Structure formats: C-alpha cells, structure tokens
Amino acid sequence: DAKTTQPPSMDCAEGRAANLPCNHSTISGNEYVYWYRQIHSQGPQYIIHGLKNNETNEMASLIITEDRKSSTLILPHATLRDTAVYYCIVNAGGTSYGKLTFGQGTILTVHP
C-alpha cells in the first residue's frame, strides 16, 4: 500500500473549518483513501473514504486532487470533541483489505 505523509500537528479554533492535508504521491489506481481518527483512550473511528471523486458525509468532506496524489479532510465546523489524532490511509482492498497501515497521523487540537 502507498505511504502517506501528514503534518504532525495542527490547531483549529472551535467553530471554524479544520482542513487536514495528506500526501500520497505514490498511490496506485486501485487504492482508496481512508480517513480515521482516534480520540484519546478510544479505538480508531472511521470518518470517510474515497477513490477519485470528492465525498461528503455527516462527519466530514474529502477532497481528492485530480492526480490523486494528495487529499484534504475537511471538518466544516470543528468542535472540542474533534480533538484527536487523524490518520490518512491508502488501501487497495483485495488480499490487503483490512490490513490498514496507520502512520503517525496528525494531532488536531481544537481550542475554544
């Protein structure tokens, strides 16, 4: 699976949008981009995933560049409860499905 690069930490003011970038320049055509987050002392929580098109759900939006070499997770109105480590993961599925490679992620701190 392709490697991802994320900034180690970011800050965001409560109520503002949090934009978390991820670089996956070696992504293959069949690899999806997944975002998970881990709030302190909890298990990782799925947020969103996509292949080529931008995606939106009740938690977040995922913007994937046309060349698919990078993506941005957007939390439109961050709250204090969004403080967590955010992981960007690429995975092809098939025999590697479920074998998610978690890097160090981005520690997002939402402050009042």
Added chain:
Amino acid sequence: DTAVSQTPKYLVTQMGNDKSIKCEQNLGHDTMYWYKQDSKKFLKIMFSYNNKELIINETVPNRFSPKSPDKAHLNLHINSLELGDSAVYFCASSQITGGNSPLHFGNGTRLTVT
C-alpha cells in the same frame, strides 16, 4: 448498543502467565481483526479472520493464538506473556464482501505485563 466490544478493558498480569482477551461484534460483519498499538502509538494489524478462517497473519509470535468460534467472535489468547507484550490491543470488524467497507474498532484492551 456497543458494536464491537472487548473484555477486559484493562489487564494487568505477570510475565509468564497466559491470558485471553475476548471480542464480540453485533454488526453482522464477516471479518474480524486484531490490531496492536504499542507505546509509540503505532497501530499494526496482527490477524484477520473471515468467516472463522484466518486470512492475515502478520508474523506475530506463535505465543499469540486467535480463535474464532463463530463469525461474531474473535478471541486472542496469549501464552507465556513477556514485558514487550504490554500494549493496547484493538479488535475490529468489517464486511469484506464487496470490499472497501470501513473497519469498526472496539475501545481496546490495555495489557500491562509486569
């Protein structure tokens, strides 16, 4: 209703002991996993089972033996515990049929070996 539940939440034991961690999912998923998060917070897959059959085994010492009595349960048994086994162990599940459905994780079991 907890989707993926693990017991116990905390486990403190001495070196050389044998212990088990239980995991159950009520999502109707066909695949279950064990992940390990070490002291540096890196999460790594250990095993995955699909319909009670082992499909991923990531060079984990054979002191670790997963057991899946049915597709809703995946237990992890650890023999002869070592200090280095201290970590947080997460169980997860997903619906592998059709591919790319997300993993749902439990809240972890913190194992401390003294």
